[in-house]
Amino acid sequence: MNLSNKQYSELAKDAEEPSKAWFNVPKAFLIGGFICLVGQGISDLYRYFGMSEDETAAFTSITLVLCSVILTGFGLYPKVAKHGGAGTLVPITGFANAVASPAIEFKTEGWVLGVGTKIFAIAGPVILYGTAAGVVYGVIYFICTRVL
Numbered sequence: 001m002n003l004s005n006k007q008y009s010e011l012a013k014d015a016e017e018p019s020k021a022w023f024n025v026p027k028a029f030l031i032g033g034f035i036c037l038v039g040q041g042i043s044d045l046y047r048y049f050g051m052s053e054d055e056t057a058a059f060t061s062i063t064l065v066l067c068s069v070i071l072t073g074f075g076l077y078p079k080v081a082k083h084g085g086a087g088t089l090v091p092i093t094g095f096a097n098a099v100a101s102p103a104i105e106f107k108t109e110g111w112v113l114g115v116g117t118k119i120f121a122i123a124g125p126v127i128l129y130g131t132a133a134g135v136v137y138g139v140i141y142f143i144c145t146r147v148l
Contacts, residue, residue, distance in 0.1 A: 024085055031080065032087025039064050039092075061092055068093035072100040098122040 003011070043060040051059065071077040077097045081088040088094050102121045106114035120127065 027083060028085040028087035030087070031084030035064075035088065035093055064092050065096040068096035069100045072097045073104060095123060095126070098126070 039060055042063050043056050046056045046059050047053075068077060071080070077088070077093070078101070081094075081097065088097070099119060099122070102118040103115045106118040108114060109118075
């Protein structure tokens with residue numbers, strides 16, 4: 001079967017489901033907001049026990065990452081992400097899930113060829129381009145504040 005680009009576009013358009021943004025956006029907002037609410041609760045709990053601001057921030061992040069990895073390991077985080085969409089991808093928990101999922105998926109191939117090579121398959125580009133963007137913005141900031 002030989003299709004032109006126009007015919008393929010029409011077939012693809014017919015096959016896609018219409019977006020339910022009016023339903024999905026509020027759901028993502030609520031689920032992402034709930035994750036942030038849990039994070040704030042954890043932060044308040046650490047602060048209640050006398051931790052400094054820096055310690056509270058670090059331990060809150062660590063706790064959220066740990067919870068995300070545990071939920072990913074039990075297969076629960078992907079079920080939440082199915083309904084939460086971007087609301088589960090944006091917080092730090094989504095990044096932890098992006099690192100843990102490939103590690104779990106490829107553990108049968110061994111520690112080196114499985115987990116070691118695939119663990120950053122999803123999160124690697126985020127780290128790479130985030131770091132590169134940080135360097136570019138840092139250079140621009142330096143030039144704007146020191147040179148100009």
